Amino acid sequence: KLEILEFPDPRLRTVAKPVEQVDDALRKLIDDMIETMYDASGIGLAATQVNVHQRLLVIDVSETRDEPLVFINPEITPLTEDLAPYEEGCLSVPGFYEEVQRPAKVRINALDRNGEPFEIVTDGILATCIQHEIDHLDGKLFVDYVSRLKRDRIKKKLQKIHRQNAG
Numbered sequence: 728k729l730e731i732l733e734f735p736d737p738r739l740r741t742v743a744k745p746v747e748q749v750d751d752a753l754r755k756l757i758d759d760m761i762e763t764m765y766d767a768s769g770i771g772l773a774a775t776q777v778n779v780h781q782r783l784l785v786i787d788v789s790e791t792r793d794e795p796l797v798f799i800n801p802e803i804t805p806l807t808e809d810l811a812p813y814e815e816g817c818l819s820v821p822g823f824y825e826e827v828q829r830p831a832k833v834r835i836n837a838l839d840r841n842g843e844p845f846e847i848v849t850d851g852i853l854a855t856c857i858q859h860e861i862d863h864l865d866g867k868l869f870v871d872y873v874s875r876l877k878r879d880r881i882k883k884k885l886q887k888i889h890r891q892n893a894g
């Protein structure tokens with residue numbers, strides 16, 4: 728398993744670089760990220776969260792938790808101005824949930840784990856999750872969409888927990 732960075736770790740603010748080469752080493756990282764996502768009970772995980780600053784994310788929104796999706800160098804296009812609300816959480820902001828509004832329908836162009844280009848059009852939880860993960864690759868967190876007052880409260884609470892864990 729890989730270690731997941733937690734807010735307010737500044738490394739979560741890194742803007743990830745495009746993947747140059749889809750090779751066996753990258754596929755090993757992808758498999759490690761998928762295992763880490765399942766272990767953490769997440770439905771998505773971006774490479775930024777495990778301190779790898781390449782444009783790569785994994786998602787599994789299936790009920791059976793056995794249909795992992797891989798997006799390499801994802802590009803997103805909103806397909807509507809309609810916004811859909813969702814009570815978002817984040818493995819890097821454990822224990823906090825806030826409503827975020829995001830475009831309801833999107834097109835994604837990306838490479839798969841074999842480096843083959845593909846395109847999907849989607850809405851619902853998959854659209855929400857993909858946008859949440861691509862934000863990670865751009866150094867953004869869902870707490871950036873709430874008030875500074877709320878964000879600072881969350882930051883203080885997590886910093887207190889991190890101090891307690893440090894001993």
Ligand SMILES: O=C(O)C[C@@H](Cc1ccccc1)[C@H](O)SCc1ccccc1
Nearest residue numbers: 769770771772815816817818819856859
């Ligand atoms: O990127 C992450 O930290 C994993 C996120 C993915 C996600 C964010 C917002 C909305 C849906 C998914 C979650 O923490 S995974 C935990 C979770 C699971 C089901 C529904 C909401 C959150």
Ligand SMILES: [Zn+2]
Nearest residue numbers: 816817818819
């Ligand atoms: Zn997240």
